[in-house]
Amino acid sequence: MRVVLSTYGSRGSVEPIAGLAVRLRELGAQVRVCAPPDEEFAKRLAEVCVEMVPTGGPVRPLVTSVTPGSAVGLAQRAAMLMAAQFETVAAVAEGCDALVATGPLPVTAGARSVAEKLGIRYVHVSHQPVSLPSPYRRPPARRGRPLPPDETDNRALWDLDAQLANTMFGEMLNTQRASVGLPPVDNVRDYAFTDQPWLATDPVLSPWQQPSDLDVVQTGAWIPADERPLPAKLVEFLDTGTPPVYVGFGSTPMSAPKDVARVAIEAIRAHGRRAVVSRGWAELDLIDDQDDCFVVGEVNHQALFRRAAAVVHHGSAGTTTTAARAGAPQVALPQGGDQPYWADRVADLGIGTPHDGPAPTVESLSAALRTALTPETRARATAVAGTIRTDGVTVAATMLLDAVSRGGPPASA
Template identity: 45%
Template sequence: MRVLLTGVGTRGDVQPVVGLAAEMRRRGHDVRLCVPPNFIDWVGGLGFAATPIGIAMRPPSGAAAQASAPTPEQIRALVAHLVRDQFDATAAAAEGCDVIVAGGAHQYAARSIAERRGIPSVVAVYAPVALPSPDHAPGGEPGGDPEANLRRWQDESRSWNERLLERLNDNRERLGLGPLSDVLGHVLGNAPWLAADPVLGPPPATPGAQVTQTGAWLLPDPTPLVPELEAFLAAGERPVYVGFGSMPVDQQTGRSVIEAVRAAGRRVVLSQGWAELARVDDAADCIAIGDVNHQALFPRVAAVVHHGGAGTATTAARAGVPQVIVPMFSDQPYWASRVRALGVGTSVACGALSAESLLAALRGALDAGVAARAAALAGAVAVDGTAVAADLIERAAA
C-alpha cells in the first residue's frame, strides 16, 4: 500500500505524522510525506521521501525579532498562497497513493484531493479542543455553559468561512469539484481521528461526528544525549528542564525561569528553542542545549517547565515527571488544565509569568504528592497510538 501522510505547522504538528510514517514503513508500506520546507532535511535523514508544503515555519535566526507585523492585505495574500500551495503539493504527492492521512486541523486540501482521486482520507487532530463540542469553547479549557460553547463554535465556523471558503472553492473548481458551504466541517469531516492520549485528553461529546481516538502518535527517538549534557546530569541532583519549543518568548522570560528554578534550589537545563534563549551567566548550575531527545532526557529531570504543546505534555507524562505549563495560545491552555485536573503539575498564565509566579508554580509541582501522581500516571499513558492508527489505515485501504 502507498500512503500519503501530510503535516503542516511547527515541530509539534509534524513529528506525530512522522511517527505514524515510521510505523507504516515498519509494516512494509510505501510512505510519502508532505511537510514544511524546514523539515525536509530532517525527515530525509530518517529515510523518508518528502514533498515540501507551505512555508518554513521557523524564521532565520534573528528574523523574528526584526520582522514587522504583516498588514491585513499581506495576511490575505499569504492565506491565498498557502491554500493553493496545499492543493498543488498534496495533489502532486498523492499521485499513485491509496489513502491520505492529514495531521492537524489546518489541512485545507487533503480531503478535496482524496475526493478527486477517489481514495479514502482522514484528518487527525492532536487535542480534544480542536473538535467542535458543547464540552468546551474553541481552543479553550473544558467546561463552561454547553449552549454558549456551541455558539462560540458557530462563530468559529463563520470565521473559517470568511477567511477560507472562497479560496477553497476556487481550488476545488480547478479540480472539477463542487463548492463547499462549511470549511471547518469539510476539513474535519464527520469521522475525524483524535491522536491524543485518552487519559491526558479524553474525548469530548461531538454531536454529528463520529470521532475515533487512536492515542498519541509518538516517534521513537534513539538519539543519545550529548556528552556535555550527560556530564551535567551526573554532576548533581535532578535538574529542572525549561523549554518553550517554537514559541516566540523573549530573553527576559529566559532570565525569569532561570531565576525561579535557582530559587527553588534546583539546577537548570535550558532548551534554547526557536527563541534562542541563553544562559544569564557562567554558573555551573545551568546548561543551555539545542534540540534534544525528550524521551531520553525527561525521565532524568525533576520537573518539566514548558509551553503546553501536546507532544511535550505527553512525553513528560510518559516520563512520570511533574509539569509546569506556561500556555500561550491554541490548545496549550487545554493541556495546562488537564495537567492541573490530573494533579500532575501546575500552570502559570503567560501574561502573569515572572520569577515569583513561576517559583510558586514550581514549588507546587515539586510537591511530593504531585510527583507521586505524575510517576503513577506514566504507566497509564498509551504508547501504541501509531499502531492503532496504522491498523485503521490498513482496514480503510483494504
C-alpha cells in the same frame, strides 16, 4: 499500498506525522510526507529514513514574526498553504491509496479536495481536541475574528465558527476546487474535518467527551520512539549533580515571555536546583557562566525528561505528553492556541501546575515550582505515566491500512 501524509506547522505537527510514517513503513506501506521545507524538519525526517516532499514556505520565519492573534497577512499565508495542497500534494498523491492530513484549515480543506479529486481515502487528524466542535467547550477564536464574549451557548458558538471559517476561506477553497473541476462546498470547516476525524491524543491526558455531533476516533498520541543518545556533555552534566529542572518553549508559534530565561533560572536557583535550558525557536540562552546551568539545542526529550526534576514549558500537546510519559512534574506557561487546554489538563491530573498568566516573574514561577517539586506531585506524575498509551502510531497505522484494504467510501465522511 501507498500513503501520503500532509502536514504544516511547527515541530508539534511534524513529529507525530514522522512517527506514523515510520510505523506505516514497518507494516509494509510506501510513505511520503509533505511537510514545510524547514531544515530541521527535513533533518528529523531523514534521521528516521522517511521521504519528505517540501510543501509551502518555511514555518519558522512565519511563526517567529507573526504577532499573536493578528490577522495581518493571514489571507496570503492561507492562499499559499492551500495552493500547495492542490499543486504539490496532489502531484505526490497521484496513484496513492490514502491521504492523511493535519494542520490549519487551509491545509486540510485543500487536502480533502485533493483526495476527492483523486478518489482516494482521506483522513483528517487533530493532535489536540480544542479545534474539534464539541458541546462541552467554546471554539478557539480565529485570528482577527473574536467570538462574542456574552454568548454562552457552545453549539451556537460553533455554528458561528463555521460561518467565520466560510467567510475567511470559502471563496479561496471553492476557486481552487473549480480549477480542478470540483463542485463548491458550503461548509469549509466541516468538510475538512469530516464526520469521523481522528484525534491523536492520549485518552488519559485528553479524553474526548461524548456524546457529540462527531464520531471522533481517538487513536492515542503519535509519539515516535526516539533512540538518539543524549550529547556526552549533557550526560556528564546530568551525572554530576541532582536532577535539573528543564526549561523550554520548543517551536511554539507564540512569542516566549520576555526575559524568560533569566526569570526561570533565578526561580530554579531559588529552590536550590540546577537547570537545563533549551534554546528552541525562542533562542533562549544562559544568563551567566555558573556551572549549575546547561543549554541544549535539539535533543531527545524522552530521555532527558526522565532525568528531570520538573519540566517548565509552554503547554504544547507534544511536550505535555512527552513529560507525562516520562513521569516528570510539569509547570505549564501557556502562551495561546491550545496551550491553555493542556495546562488545565496538567492541573486536573495533578501532575504539575499551570502558571497564572503567560509572563512569569521570579516570584510567580518560583511559587509554581514549589508545587511541582513536591513529593506528592512527583508521585502523581509517576502514577499517571504508567497509564499513558504507547501504541498510538500502531493503532493509527493499522486502522488506516485495514480501512484501505477493506475499500468503501474514499473519504471518512
